[in-house]
Amino acid sequence: MRTQTRVYKLQLNEEQKRLFIELCGYRRWAWNHALDIWNDMYEVRRLMADYTEKVKIVKEAAKTHDEVRRVIREIDRNSPGAKANPSPSWQRVRNELNSDKETDAWRLAYPAHLANLAVQDLGNAWKNFFDKAQPNWGKPKYKSRKAPRQGFKSDQSKIEGQILKLECPQGRKDWPLGRIRLNEPVLSDDFSVISYFTEAGNYYAAIPFQVEDIKQPAKTGKATAVDVNVGHFDYTEGRVNVLPKRLDKIYKKIKHYQRQLARKRIQNGKAAYNSKNYLKTRAKLQACYRKAGNIQNDLIQKFTTELVRDYDMIVIENLSVKGMLMSHVASKGVHRSMFGKFKQILTYKCDWYSKELILANKLYPSTQRCAACGNVKKGDDKITLYGNKKHGTKHNEYVCYNKKCPNYNKVVDRDKNAMLSLLALAEHPELNKAL
Template identity: 50%
Template sequence: MAEQVKEAPAELIQTRVYELRPNKTMRKVLDEACDYRRYCWNQGLALWNEMYKARQTLKSSLSTDFKKLTEEQKVLLKDKPSPSERRVRNMLVADKKDWQYTQSARILQLAISDLGKAWNNFFDKAQPGWCKPKFRSKREARQGFKSDRSKIKDGILYLERARGSRVPKDQWRGFKLSEKPLSDEFGVVSYFKEKGRYYVAISYKIKAEDVKLPDKTGKATAVDVNVGHFDYTGGRVNVLPKKLDRIYKKIKHYQRQLAKK
């Protein structure tokens, strides 16, 4: 008889948002990290656009058939590669300024990773709602950054400290969470600032069997008609008919025409 292989329990992602109350020193740390994230995103986007434009300009001047290209033309194409997350990240890391070493290297890595995902979503035909990545402004209502090296110990959240940080180790403080953390295992942590207040969003990895579901009340649940789908523990319900989706596309088209008049 063949042995039955036990499947690993399914894991779910639950995100909890906590408000942080940092002291003056750590507020400055968070503000600088937000500024650095915005700087990395804008630098990466500018380099991405520059590489793409140079590549397209070169290709338009060469033969459309790759097999007919000469060795010299192939070398030129190789010198002007298409932009990618890895290429852009490596170029930014190689060109880092001295002041950048005062910030965590993971901020740059995660910023370019998100930029690469944004470009993939933009070119993905299955997701027509995604817009082309735009430059970030310091005037935006929400500023933030991400970290994958944060740790929680005794209910205190600790942000990783860069080796070249100007803040001494004895002044580096953690952030007390307002609630007990759901688990010791979590993914990328998002820190953000909004209306002068600081928050953190932590995504926990929880086993499906440990998720506590609310008791059923027997009452109906209303869903906004603009929601394309409604996910719940038992499955997924499509609430946006295809006919209505086509109507929304027409409305979007005419709204653009009206905005230009």
């Protein structure tokens, strides 16, 4: 069994839209209040009298991770302060949140599981934050009502045909969200927690289905490499443009709307956020972003499907996208080219279709290495975003100065050379290291 998530557009009337927004606000309230409780419990735990002694003992006695856990459990077992103020967990935070009698009255109007799922997601967020194997996870933050995307989750929804039934609050009969029509038939009857969200005035449901094993394509015995660049991806069959010309008009509109919003904020300050013209302009901006994202998502989905269908082994660069976004030279182009999303989609599709995905070492010099002779440029010979000043070459030109190379003193396309250099890792995995 495999999990596939499909996003369906919901067809809601005005009353259903109003209640949908209220449920989004209810989850946001549960998340923010649970985060308050979590921070308070952590602070009390940190300020306990025996906390300093605990840290001292652990540092002196513990040498391995198992010893750290053993020492902390032993101190917790013998410390009355630790028993009275246990460390925060999503179950304890949930119980504390549900024990607030002042909020019981109005919370009865909403499904009970929505708040519990919000607290459980908060616990997972803290777990990922403290997991050293996932260094990119940030500290959980408060949810804002001004965020362009709002949503909630439900694990009690049901599907009958093309009708989605959201969990009804206990004791309520007139529940408008008891019948929601989907824009197309569902993939399967076996599904798990559904994520509902709204963005740019539209309403969606992301439904993860449990489906049978996908039919595997025939083995081709071929390998390819993909060199990702700003605006285009190069592979053995040619080049794919991920920033087509039809996006230019959309990005011009985005630039225009951004300037309008900035001008309104400068002139009116915080009062601009309550202006109807400001909200209309922001809605237009969000619609343009969504249209551009849909176009690029369609291109990347088709390209990755072609790769896993035609090749058994695919080599790509393991780029540090966050580091590249710190550069002012090509940060906007890197963001628009969707490097991270391409890697994410290709990874799960290779897993689905049992294809081998090879990630090049982050320090592997695919751009500086000659694909014909293996010579690596160093020092003043290196190619930069501006080309090479010493030899007067452009940024898209690669010239090998090894006299024994068949491409000696010849100008070749830098991106094609980098792609062929990556392709060499398919036959010679021992080269997948910093040279």
